[in-house]
Amino acid sequence: MKKLLIIAIAFAQAIAVSAQETYEMATIETPDLNGTARYVGMGGAMEALGADLSTISSNPAGIGLFRRSQASVSFGFVSQAGAEETRDVSPTRMSFDQAGFVLSTNTSENKVSFFNFAFNYSKSRNFSQILSAANSAYNGSSQNKQTFGKIRSGIVTDSNDNTYTPVDYTYFNANGNGLLNVLGDTCFDATEYGMDRGVKGYIGNFDFNISGNIQNRVFLGLTVGIKDVHYEASSLYGETLVDFKGQTLGIAMSDERIISGTGFDVKAGAIIRPIETSPFRIGAWVSSPTYYKLRSSMFTALATSDTGMGSITTEETYRYKFYTPWKFGLSLGHTVGQSLAIGASWEYADYNATNPRIDEGGYYDGWYGNYYEHTSKDECMARNVKESLKGTHTLKVGAEFKPTPEFALRLGYNYVSAMYKDGGYKDPSVWSLGNYYTSQTDFTNWKATNRITAGLGYSSKNFFADVAYQYSTQKGDFYPFTNGTFSYKNAEDKTVSIENIPQITEVKNNRHQLLVTLGYKF
Numbered sequence: 001m002k003k004l005l006i007i008a009i010a011f012a013q014a015i016a017v018s019a020q021e022t023y024e025m026a027t028i029e030t031p032d033l034n035g036t037a038r039y040v041g042m043g044g045a046m047e048a049l050g051a052d053l054s055t056i057s058s059n060p061a062g063i064g065l066f067r068r069s070q071a072s073v074s075f076g077f078v079s080q081a082g083a084e085e086t087r088d089v090s091p092t093r094m095s096f097d098q099a100g101f102v103l104s105t106n107t108s109e110n111k112v113s114f115f116n117f118a119f120n121y122s123k124s125r126n127f128s129q130i131l132s133a134a135n136s137a138y139n140g141s142s143q144n145k146q147t148f149g150k151i152r153s154g155i156v157t158d159s160n161d162n163t164y165t166p167v168d169y170t171y172f173n174a175n176g177n178g179l180l181n182v183l184g185d186t187c188f189d190a191t192e193y194g195m196d197r198g199v200k201g202y203i204g205n206f207d208f209n210i211s212g213n214i215q216n217r218v219f220l221g222l223t224v225g226i227k228d229v230h231y232e233a234s235s236l237y238g239e240t241l242v243d244f245k246g247q248t249l250g251i252a253m254s255d256e257r258i259i260s261g262t263g264f265d266v267k268a269g270a271i272i273r274p275i276e277t278s279p280f281r282i283g284a285w286v287s288s289p290t291y292y293k294l295r296s297s298m299f300t301a302l303a304t305s306d307t308g309m310g311s312i313t314t315e316e317t318y319r320y321k322f323y324t325p326w327k328f329g330l331s332l333g334h335t336v337g338q339s340l341a342i343g344a345s346w347e348y349a350d351y352n353a354t355n356p357r358i359d360e361g362g363y364y365d366g367w368y369g370n371y372y373e374h375t376s377k378d379e380c381m382a383r384n385v386k387e388s389l390k391g392t393h394t395l396k397v398g399a400e401f402k403p404t405p406e407f408a409l410r411l412g413y414n415y416v417s418a419m420y421k422d423g424g425y426k427d428p429s430v431w432s433l434g435n436y437y438t439s440q441t442d443f444t445n446w447k448a449t450n451r452i453t454a455g456l457g458y459s460s461k462n463f464f465a466d467v468a469y470q471y472s473t474q475k476g477d478f479y480p481f482t483n484g485t486f487s488y489k490n491a492e493d494k495t496v497s498i499e500n501i502p503q504i505t506e507v508k509n510n511r512h513q514l515l516v517t518l519g520y521k522f
């Protein structure tokens with residue numbers, strides 16, 4: 001029998017290099033539909049119509065269609081349907097969503113060419129979510145059995161292995177209660193599991209734009225964006241185990257995680273009117289990867305219903321980087337007189353190409369006084385990215401009708417295809433620091449997102465006010481741990497195989513949003 005190392009030291013010491021796990025990266029890189037109430041009310045389908053501050057972060061050329069300067073702010077409420085408060089997270093929260101301005105300058109005598117500068121803050125992602133899942137255990141499978149299988153099969157042999165997670169540490173050090181029995185051939189079976197997680201936080205975009213047009217036919221724009229990440233999650237996972245005497249034992253694992261940091265990207269776009277006498281427009285844009293530099297802190301604790309054992313805890317703080325994929329988009333827009341505007345947009349992002357990075361430190365150039373960092377691609381985790389994520393298509397359609405010049409009615413629809421493959425999974429055997437710092441075994445393969453929007457608007461000579469409603473719906477498959485088969489040699493040198501198959505639970509993330517924008521034109 002392969003000799004196992006019994007670990008008697010703390011879980012991990014701080015180290016210079018780090019990376020991130022597939023599903024945690026995916027959480028950061030997916031955006032919401034948000035911005036001004038006009039933009040949201042039309043389903044976001046304004047990348048060819050332009051003249052809205054929210055196009056600064058999708059098609060920068062949209063800012064080039066402004067003919068007057070303006071400033072606006074947006075705020076409202078977001079509520080998760082069917083959710084109850086958990087882990088100090090409320091299903092209904094107020095949100096400050098947008099604030100910005102555009103300065104428009106005429107550059108031609110006939111007033112057909114303009115040069116515009118704009119700044120806009122927007123909340124590209126609202127992390128607020130409550131996730132609750134509970135189910136029976138299939139054939140005794142459990143989170144604790146995953147750790148047992150990893151240790152017995154040799155996936156984990158040492159505390160320095162990149163496959164040795166905080167979850168493994170807490171279960172392993174609860175071995176005094178017989179949870180893992182890592183030197184034997186069995187571990188406790190489970191009868192049921194339950195998860196409650198409350199998430200809050202946001203990603204704020206700070207976008208700076210320069211744009212303009214040529215003879216009112218070609219519109220060009222460039223946006224430089226800085227992202228500000230704030231993510232907080234609090235989870236409580238429980239399993240009911242049956243010990244070798246047939247008695248039940250409750251396991252409770254608490255996890256707290258905070259992620260903060262910044263990102264940087266660049267976007268370029270164009271809008272053209274191919275027919276001089278027609279308002280029909282075609283828009284196209286490209287967005288560079290977002291280069292994220294983040295800091296993550298986690299605290300994990302495990303306790304049992306057996307009062308003879310105190311809680312086992314571990315905590316860690318580390319830094320990491322990753323790059324999102326490129327994005328490309330096309331859009332069509334048309335207006336009929338002053339009363340009707342219609343738009344349609346399509347965008348593609350290949351999340352299969354998400355690039356996890358290993359931060360290998362850097363060096364200080366004493367001659368020039370500069371510090372240089374060096375990173376390399378985490379090839380092991382990148383393979384799991386390709387196995388679990390795929391490209392997404394975002395489709396938007398929207399319309400605005402003005403029964404009078406002052407009032408507007410808006411409708412929109414927004415569809416985002418699933419970014420997770422049907423067979424996507426969190427691989428506990430990947431030799432990566434992304435796994436080493438993963439404090440949760442669960443993951444959710446979220447499916448397509450559908451959004452229906454509507455809005456109203458009022459505009460006078462200088463003042464405008466808009467209101468929008470958005471309903472988004474998304475389903476997902478929640479896995480408490482990864483489906484795995486572990487094989488090892490027992491004391492009699494016979495091969496033993498253990499199947500650990502999770503019971504999948506369907507979860508939902510349905511949200512209502514009410515958004516108000518107030519603005520002034522000058």
